[in-house]
Amino acid sequence: MNSxxxxxxxxxxxxxxxxxxxxxxxxxxxxxxxxxxxxxxKPTKEQVLKFAKFYKLxxxxxLVAWLxxxxxxxxxxxxxxxxxxxxxxxxxxxxxx
Amino acid sequence: MNSxxxxxxxxxxxxxxxxxxxxxxxxxxxxxxxxxxxxxxKPTKEQVLKFAKFYKLxxxxxLVAWLxxxxxxxxxxxxxxxxxxxxxxxxxxxxxx
DNA sequence: ATGTGTTTTGACAAAACTGGTCAAAAGTAA
DNA sequence: TTACTTTTGACCAGTTTTGTCAAAACACAT
Numbered sequence: 116m117n118s119x120x121x122x123x124x125x126x127x128x129x130x131x132x133x134x135x136x137x138x139x140x141x142x143x144x145x146x147x148x149x150x151x152x153x154x155x156x157k158p159t160k161e162q163v164l165k166f167a168k169f170y171k172l173x174x175x176x177x178l179v180a181w182l183x184x185x186x187x188x189x190x191x192x193x194x195x196x197x198x199x200x201x202x203x204x205x206x207x208x209x210x211x212x
Numbered sequence: 213m214n215s216x217x218x219x220x221x222x223x224x225x226x227x228x229x230x231x232x233x234x235x236x237x238x239x240x241x242x243x244x245x246x247x248x249x250x251x252x253x254k255p256t257k258e259q260v261l262k263f264a265k266f267y268k269l270x271x272x273x274x275l276v277a278w279l280x281x282x283x284x285x286x287x288x289x290x291x292x293x294x295x296x297x298x299x300x301x302x303x304x305x306x307x308x309x
Numbered sequence: 310a311t312g313t314g315t316t317t318t319g320a321c322a323a324a325a326c327t328g329g330t331c332a333a334a335a336g337t338a339a
Numbered sequence: 340t341t342a343c344t345t346t347t348g349a350c351c352a353g354t355t356t357t358g359t360c361a362a363a364a365c366a367c368a369t
Contacts, residue, residue: 116302144330149346179292183299186283195276196304200297202280205213207293241358246317
């Protein structure tokens with residue numbers, strides 16, 4: 116289960132790019148990209164999509180990685196995680212209709 | 213699937229209390245409690261526990277309601293919700309060990 | 310309709326949190 | 340050491356969240 120950071124780091128390394136280069140092309144400070152890759156900071160949705168486009172990654176997959184990072188982070192020190200996820204699932208289902 | 217607000221409103225009504233009274237005893241502004249009950253505002257974890265104690269509700273149940281409200285809210289306009297929840301589950305499992 | 314009480318709403322300020330910038334520190338390899 | 344990349348942390352600005360308050364809306368008697 117890859118996190119957003121893992122995915123974009125791998126993508127960058129596969130293309131043999133330096134942070135500096137990605138930063139210049141994407142117009143995002145390299146410090147921030149470094150933090151994204153390490154999971155220190157959460158990107159915005161727009162940034163996620165920007166990365167998907169830049170690295171030509173599957174948009175949906177990257178969004179799922181990013182959102183699930185966030186959810187997992189919110190629940191990280193809750194031993195109620197299972198129950199919460201099930202309850203959330205119900206609530207989302209209900210909202211849809 | 214009850215939300216946090218539903219639960220504490222029901223608890224208050226069952227005890228026949230007014231917002232004013234709860235607010236005074238809990239030392240939380242009644243406007244805020246009103247908003248909690250209506251789901252307009254999200255309480256902090258400390259407040260959730262305070263409500264559990266005050267109304268003598270099951271702590272865990274109330275936390276689950278509150279956290280799942282939050283998760284459902286974050287994912288409300290994502291049609292990837294299912295995938296996200298599954299991915300989050302994996303990530304949490306992984307973190308635990 | 311008026312009066313008495315409750316609940317909801319919205320404006321406001323203070324505090325907390327985010328997101329970005331930059332430069333220095335740390336790491337890597339020659 | 341030198342030359343380079345990556346990571347860290349301090350700082351600022353802008354946004355979001357939180358709490359306070361009073362007025363508006365609501366309910367329901369009389």
